[in-house]
Amino acid sequence: MSHTTTVEDVTVIATESLSKRFPRVTALDRLSVDITPGVTGLVGANGAGKSTLIKILLGLSPASEGRASVLGLDVATDGSAIRERVGYMPEHDCLPPDVSATEFVVHMARMSGLPPTAARERTADTLRHVGLYEERYRPMGGYSTGMKQRVKLAQALVHDPRLVLLDEPTNGLDPAGRDEMLGLIRRVHTDFGISVLVTSHLLGELERTCDHVVVIDGGRLLRSSSTREFTQATASLAVEVTDTAAHPDGTAALRAALAEAGLTVRAAGRSGDGAASASEHLLLVDVDGDETYDAVRDAIARLGLGLIRMEQRRHRMAEIFRDDDGNDGNDGNDGNGSGGAADAA
Numbered sequence: 001m002s003h004t005t006t007v008e009d010v011t012v013i014a015t016e017s018l019s020k021r022f023p024r025v026t027a028l029d030r031l032s033v034d035i036t037p038g039v040t041g042l043v044g045a046n047g048a049g050k051s052t053l054i055k056i057l058l059g060l061s062p063a064s065e066g067r068a069s070v071l072g073l074d075v076a077t078d079g080s081a082i083r084e085r086v087g088y089m090p091e092h093d094c095l096p097p098d099v100s101a102t103e104f105v106v107h108m109a110r111m112s113g114l115p116p117t118a119a120r121e122r123t124a125d126t127l128r129h130v131g132l133y134e135e136r137y138r139p140m141g142g143y144s145t146g147m148k149q150r151v152k153l154a155q156a157l158v159h160d161p162r163l164v165l166l167d168e169p170t171n172g173l174d175p176a177g178r179d180e181m182l183g184l185i186r187r188v189h190t191d192f193g194i195s196v197l198v199t200s201h202l203l204g205e206l207e208r209t210c211d212h213v214v215v216i217d218g219g220r221l222l223r224s225s226s227t228r229e230f231t232q233a234t235a236s237l238a239v240e241v242t243d244t245a246a247h248p249d250g251t252a253a254l255r256a257a258l259a260e261a262g263l264t265v266r267a268a269g270r271s272g273d274g275a276a277s278a279s280e281h282l283l284l285v286d287v288d289g290d291e292t293y294d295a296v297r298d299a300i301a302r303l304g305l306g307l308i309r310m311e312q313r314r315h316r317m318a319e320i321f322r323d324d325d326g327n328d329g330n331d332g333n334d335g336n337g338s339g340g341a342a343d344a345a
């Protein structure tokens, strides 16, 4: 039997001019976006509308205007069918303190319709997957934030959904905890083939985890594209040269020569990328194919400068937004994320 590709195969979530208005605020403003299978990051500052979108996608809150579908099901009419097929990890702490992770996740599995034995088996598997072992029999009131986040992830996965919506799963975690959680999220897709929509206000952590990133601001779509597209299209070449007697400021001489050759050159100091920004001698040249490398090499040779280093870099998403928006990129990055972004170079 031949396989027919359906809209559902290529789009797990689709919204069309989706709006949500509260009396005092427009939380979503004519948002149209298609999300394909894989791991998708939904980025936006606090109040951008991320949680509101998730609640609409689960059929828990009606949109004021527009349409949305999840796995081909209409959020306005098929809410319960959507919730059968979709797992949800809420942002806030919602775990009863007096019960153990095992009891809680079994309960959630039973609520999703699994028979008792299957619920116990799936619970054991899922808690193991998220890295909870002996602790799973202890009351959750004594858990660390990281352990609570893992239980919240486990209950979203226990009924074997096709898609999970994870609302700020790294909230409250230290850098090591964030890394572990991001690794787990990645494996939800690679090990089980479950698509993931994960929200965060930190750009840095999503570029490492997601195939695709959707950025919203004030309820509007700012950008939607693959992570690779974001970073590849904007690769740059970091170049550092020596000064010479003929060119006491070798960096300035090279900069002028490259600009004359039609290349786009920026001082690394503007890019805010940690150690490199301390060096005024580092130039970042936008790469536009192999010719860029030849042009830089030729310019250095012509000027008789010494080459200290020449290395290719990918921009980080936070930098790209800063460049595009003409601000400092803090809309989507509260600073905690810079540690995550800093190791991406």
Ligand SMILES: Nc1ncnc2c1ncn2[C@@H]1O[C@H](COP(=O)(O)OP(=O)(O)OP(=O)(O)O)[C@@H](O)[C@H]1O
Pocket: 022, 023, 025, 026, 027, 044, 045, 046, 047, 048, 049, 050, 051, 052, 053, 091, 168, 201
């Ligand atoms: N039930 C509600 N009644 C009134 N306003 C609301 C309600 N829910 C959300 N809002 C407002 O809608 C806007 C979007 O909120 P939302 O929670 O979706 O943002 P968010 O991107 O998830 O941010 P956060 O990370 O802080 O949760 C905010 O201005 C918020 O105050």
